[in-house]
Amino acid sequence: MEVGFLGLGIMGKAMASRLLKHGFRVTVWNRTRSKCQELVEQGASIGETPALVVKKCKYTIAMLSDPAAALSVVFEKDGVLEQISEGKGYIDMSTVDAETSSKISEAVLKKGGSFVEAPVSGSKKQAEDGQLIILSAGDKALYEVMVPVFDVLGKKSFFLGEVGKGARLKLVVNMIMGSMMNALSEGLCLADRSGLSLQTLLDVLDLGGCANPMFKLKGPAMIESKYPPAFPLKHQQKDMRLALSLGDEHAVSMPIAAASNEAFKKARSHELGDLDFSAVYEVVKGTASGHAA
Ligand SMILES: NC(=O)C1=CN([C@@H]2O[C@H](COP(=O)(O)OP(=O)(O)OC[C@H]3O[C@@H](n4cnc5c(N)ncnc54)[C@H](OP(=O)(O)O)[C@@H]3O)[C@@H](O)[C@H]2O)C=CC1
Numbered sequence: 179m180e181v182g183f184l185g186l187g188i189m190g191k192a193m194a195s196r197l198l199k200h201g202f203r204v205t206v207w208n209r210t211r212s213k214c215q216e217l218v219e220q221g222a223s224i225g226e227t228p229a230l231v232v233k234k235c236k237y238t239i240a241m242l243s244d245p246a247a248a249l250s251v252v253f254e255k256d257g258v259l260e261q262i263s264e265g266k267g268y269i270d271m272s273t274v275d276a277e278t279s280s281k282i283s284e285a286v287l288k289k290g291g292s293f294v295e296a297p298v299s300g301s302k303k304q305a306e307d308g309q310l311i312i313l314s315a316g317d318k319a320l321y322e323v324m325v326p327v328f329d330v331l332g333k334k335s336f337f338l339g340e341v342g343k344g345a346r347l348k349l350v351v352n353m354i355m356g357s358m359m360n361a362l363s364e365g366l367c368l369a370d371r372s373g374l375s376l377q378t379l380l381d382v383l384d385l386g387g388c389a390n391p392m393f394k395l396k397g398p399a400m401i402e403s404k405y406p407p408a409f410p411l412k413h414q415q416k417d418m419r420l421a422l423s424l425g426d427e428h429a430v431s432m433p434i435a436a437a438s439n440e441a442f443k444k445a446r447s448h449e450l451g452d453l454d455f456s457a458v459y460e461v462v463k464g465t466a467s468g469h470a471a
């Protein structure tokens with residue numbers, strides 16, 4: 179099976195690479211073309227524009243940073259819409275809001291193509307290991323065609339119904355995750371200031387009822403003030419913002435998410451946006467301005 183892949187950031191690179199390793203023929207495009215090189219060395223072909231990737235491939239996947247990127251790759255010159263047509267499928271795995279996803283879906287359908295949104299839960303390591311959780315919605319027939327692809331990328335794929343349900347579920351999940359990261363940061367800070375061992379705190383958390391893989395993975399690096407980006411903080415803040423907007427729409431009061439969003443925004447203002455989202459700890463500690471990487 180041949181697939182197109184648009185967007186070779188942290189996630190897209192790992193996902194496209196995994197598809198190549200599992201025998202798919204992959205044609206890649208990335209705004210910054212140099213990022214295609216590593217994939218070419220693994221056997222990928224390059225498409226000069228999103229439109230040319232769609233022209234070549236029956237199915238094209240996108241993994242782009244945010245709503246603005248997802249929309250521009252579809253609607254702008256040389257974009258997906260120029261070549262999408264009957265018999266072709268477009269699968270957007272970026273984390274965006276339901277409105278963005280619906281706009282893309284409507285435009286693709288109008289040209290005769292089919293559309294699935296399929297944001298993922300899981301980060302760089304899970305993408306490399308094919309352990310993502312895939313939250314699909316949209317065209318059921320296209321979803322069925324994509325199952326062999328999703329089986330290589332993920333440990334479980336859900337089909338949730340109409341477009342928007344995958345996008346919304348992903349935002350709810352990441353809203354919870356972002357709030358948890360703030361809670362861990364505050365706990366580490368409080369333990370430190372009150373003379374407790376941070377490693378002991380992590381050990382105790384890991385043995386108890388609120389043990390979770392995220393605290394276990396990120397906690398030790400946070401203690402060392404290390405934040406190599408797996409999930410960039412700027413994307414976590416985007417997800418908090420979009421989740422809060424979903425809360426506005428449904429009049430759901432979310433004070434914990436709102437406070438967490440403020441912490442992520444503050445971290446961005448201290449230029450921590452490209453670090454891992456666990457760098458919000460620097461803001462909670464009050465040491466953000468001195469932290470370079
Ligand atoms: N990292 C993670 O742990 C996870 C991320 N996600 C979501 O997946 C998506 C991708 O994340 P990730 O790979 O980490 O992000 P990166 O920031 O590493 O990559 C973003 C990608 O989007 C491209 N891009 C950005 N703006 C534009 C634009 N205007 N036009 C065309 N391309 C653009 C970038 O191109 P260029 O190289 O030129 O900058 C790059 O390919 C995001 O929606 C994120 O929220 C979901 C789960 C986990």
Ligand SMILES: O=CC(=O)O
Binds near residue numbers: 298299300352409
């Ligand atoms: O969106 C990020 C993740 O870890 O999931």
